[in-house]
Amino acid sequence: MTAAPPALLVPPAAFAPALNTERAFAFVGERLWLDFINSDVLRGIDALRDFDTMISWLEAASLVDNERGSGMRRRAREQPSGAAAALVDARRIRTSLRILAERGTATNTAEQVRSDALGEINRVLGRSAGTRRVERRSDGSYARTFVPVGDAFAGLMIPIVESAADALILGELPRVRRCADMRCARVFFDSTKNGRRRWCDMATCGNRAKAARHRQKLRQTAD
Ligand SMILES: [Zn+2]
Numbered sequence: 001m002t003a004a005p006p007a008l009l010v011p012p013a014a015f016a017p018a019l020n021t022e023r024a025f026a027f028v029g030e031r032l033w034l035d036f037i038n039s040d041v042l043r044g045i046d047a048l049r050d051f052d053t054m055i056s057w058l059e060a061a062s063l064v065d066n067e068r069g070s071g072m073r074r075r076a077r078e079q080p081s082g083a084a085a086a087l088v089d090a091r092r093i094r095t096s097l098r099i100l101a102e103r104g105t106a107t108n109t110a111e112q113v114r115s116d117a118l119g120e121i122n123r124v125l126g127r128s129a130g131t132r133r134v135e136r137r138s139d140g141s142y143a144r145t146f147v148p149v150g151d152a153f154a155g156l157m158i159p160i161v162e163s164a165a166d167a168l169i170l171g172e173l174p175r176v177r178r179c180a181d182m183r184c185a186r187v188f189f190d191s192t193k194n195g196r197r198r199w200c201d202m203a204t205c206g207n208r209a210k211a212a213r214h215r216q217k218l219r220q221t222a223d
Pocket of ligand 1: 179180181184185186199205
């Protein structure tokens with residue numbers, strides 16, 4: 001007699017995101033703001049390609065639950081110009097944060113770069129009114145949420161810019177790195193003890209580098 005298969009291997013359709021986010025989105029930055037920056041270099045899909053993919057990314061990042069995500073998508077259909085403006089704004093924030101991640105500690109430019117980023121962070125924080133909450137997720141973990149009043153789209157970027165603000169407040173910028181693979185533009189927070197993390201992800205870039213080293217070794221032995 002064979003055992004019946006587990007009933008919940010496949011989640012109910014209502015909980016399935018619009019994209020296969022597990023494959024489409026990578027969260028390897030160890031900080032929300034860095035993951036958001038990395039959303040521009042996904043294999044084939046830019047998370048800010050359109051409003052819908054932006055909501056999918058926010059859902060994958062657990063910033064928006066399915067219910068609020070559906071509400072946003074509905075609202076976007078009713079107010080396409082508001083949704084388009086939110087998307088343009090998100091892209092602007094992402095560009096500004098990438099500059100902070102990549103040049104926030106560079107000699108000569110650091111001060112200007114940080115001051116520009118701070119202006120951008122405060123612009124976003126300053127214009128949104130709403131309620132901050134702490135909510136328990138279905139997996140038992142806790143997350144900060146922000147429920148905006150007024151413009152429904154205005155608060156979407158708040159947790160992301162707060163995460164960037166934390167990097168400034170906690171002095172984390174010296175540990176923010178860009179992947180050592182020149183073809184990869186991912187950034188990450190290096191939380192290793194010795195501060196020598198080089199790759200965004202061992203399964204992709206780290207592995208490629210290992211394979212390249214191996215090939216070189218083989219060539220050398222053949223010589
Ligand atoms: Zn990489």
